[in-house]
Amino acid sequence: MRIGIAGAGAVGSYFGAILHFAGHDVTFLARGKHFQAMKQAGLRMIKGEEEFLVDATFTDKINELSECELVLFCVKSNDTEAMASQLKLVLPSNCLIVTMQNGVENEQLLGTIFDHDRILSTAAYIQAAIDEPGKVTQKGRVKLVIGELHSSAKASCLEINQLFQAAGIDSVYAQSIMENKWRKLIWNVTFNPLSAILNANVGEILANEELRYTASLICQEAIDVAERLKIELKNNQTVESVLRKAERAKKHHTSMLQDRRKGKPMEVEAMCGYIVRKGLEINVPTPNIQVVYSILTYMDKSKH
Ligand SMILES: NC(=O)C1=CN([C@@H]2O[C@H](COP(=O)(O)OP(=O)(O)OC[C@H]3O[C@@H](n4cnc5c(N)ncnc54)[C@H](OP(=O)(O)O)[C@@H]3O)[C@@H](O)[C@H]2O)C=CC1
Ligand SMILES: CC(C)(CO)C(=O)C(=O)O
Numbered sequence: 001m002r003i004g005i006a007g008a009g010a011v012g013s014y015f016g017a018i019l020h021f022a023g024h025d026v027t028f029l030a031r032g033k034h035f036q037a038m039k040q041a042g043l044r045m046i047k048g049e050e051e052f053l054v055d056a057t058f059t060d061k062i063n064e065l066s067e068c069e070l071v072l073f074c075v076k077s078n079d080t081e082a083m084a085s086q087l088k089l090v091l092p093s094n095c096l097i098v099t100m101q102n103g104v105e106n107e108q109l110l111g112t113i114f115d116h117d118r119i120l121s122t123a124a125y126i127q128a129a130i131d132e133p134g135k136v137t138q139k140g141r142v143k144l145v146i147g148e149l150h151s152s153a154k155a156s157c158l159e160i161n162q163l164f165q166a167a168g169i170d171s172v173y174a175q176s177i178m179e180n181k182w183r184k185l186i187w188n189v190t191f192n193p194l195s196a197i198l199n200a201n202v203g204e205i206l207a208n209e210e211l212r213y214t215a216s217l218i219c220q221e222a223i224d225v226a227e228r229l230k231i232e233l234k235n236n237q238t239v240e241s242v243l244r245k246a247e248r249a250k251k252h253h254t255s256m257l258q259d260r261r262k263g264k265p266m267e268v269e270a271m272c273g274y275i276v277r278k279g280l281e282i283n284v285p286t287p288n289i290q291v292v293y294s295i296l297t298y299m300d301k302s303k304h
Contacts, residue, residue: 005027012028018057102270223239
C-alpha cells in the first residue's frame with residue numbers, strides 16, 4: 001500500500017519503518033534537521049538491542065503524499081490544524097487518515113477538515129524518541145488500539161488493523177476508540193505535565209511521596225471529568241490502577257518531557273488545557289490540573 005507519514009518524528013518514523021520493512025511503499029514527510037539527516041543517510045532505527053537502517057523516500061514536500069492510500073497522522077497536536085489543512089489540498093479523496101496522537105480533540109478537528117468517515121484513531125502505546133537528527137529509538141513494548149470515528153469506516157478500520165498486524169504490530173480493534181483514548185489521556189495528564197515541569201521520569205515522580213500524592217490528585221480530577229462526561233472507564237480505572245500501571249513505566253521520559261528538553265512547544269492544550277476547559281464547561285473542579293496547566297503555559301511562552 002502507498003503510505004504517507006505526516007510528521008515523521010519519533011512515533012511516525014517508528015511506525016513508518018515497520019511498515020516499510022513489511023513491504024509497503026512508505027513516504028516519510030519530515031522537516032528541519034531530522035529531515036536533512038534522513039534524506040542524506042537514511043533513518044537509523046534503534047529497537048531494543050537492534051539497529052536498522054531505513055532506506056525509503058524522505059521528503060519535506062507535502063505534495064509527495066498526493067498518491068497515498070493511507071496517511072499516518074503523527075504531528076504534535078499543536079500542529080494538527082496546519083498539517084491537516086495542507087494535506088487536504090493534496091490527498092486523494094479516498095485516502096484514509098489514522099491519527100496516532102495523544103489527546104482526544106484531534107479526531108474532531110481532523111473530521112471537520114476531512115470527512116469523519118475517513119478518520120481512524122489509535123491509542124498508541126509506544127515510547128519513542130528522536131535521539132539525534134536521523135536517529136529514532138524505541139524502547140519496550142509497543143501496542144496499538146485502533147477504531148473508527150464513524151461506523152461507515154468500520155470495514156476500512158478492520159482492514160488497516162489487519163495491515164498493521166501483518167506488519168508485526170501488536171494492534172487490536174476497539175469498538176469505542178475514544179474511550180480508549182480517554183483512558184490514555186488520564187494517564188498522560190497525570191504524568192506528562194509533572195514530568196515536563198520537574199524534568200523527571202515517571203519513576204522519580206512515583207518515588208517521591210509528595211509528587212506521587214500530587215499525581216494522584218491530578219489523576220482523580222481527570223477521572224472526575226471523564227465520569228461526568230459518562231466516558232466508560234473500563235477495568236474500573238482508578239487513581240490506584242493508573243499509578244500501579246505507571247510502576248511498569250518508571251523509566252519513561254514522556255513525550256512532553258522530551259519536548260521541554262528540546263525547547264519545543266509542549267502539548268499543553270491537548271492534555272491539561274482540554275481537561276480544564278471541559279471541567280469548566282460541566283462544572284467539575286480541576287484545581288490541580290489548572291496549576292500545572294498555568295505553569296506549563298508560562299514555560300512554553302517564556303521558553304523556560
Ligand atoms: N513519543 C512518544 O513516545 C509518544 C508520542 N505520542 C503522541 O504521538 C504524537 C507525535 O509525537 P512524537 O512522535 O513524539 O512527536 P515528534 O515531535 O517527535 O514528531 C512530530 C514530527 O512532525 C514534524 N512536523 C510537524 N509539522 C510538520 C510539517 N508541516 N511538515 C513536516 N514535518 C512536520 C515535527 O517537526 P518539528 O520537530 O520541526 O516540529 C516532528 O519531527 C503526539 O501527539 C504525542 O503525544 C503517543 C505515544 C508515545
Ligand atoms: C507515556 C507514553 C510514552 C505512553 O505511550 C506517552 O504517551 C507519552 O510519552 O506521551
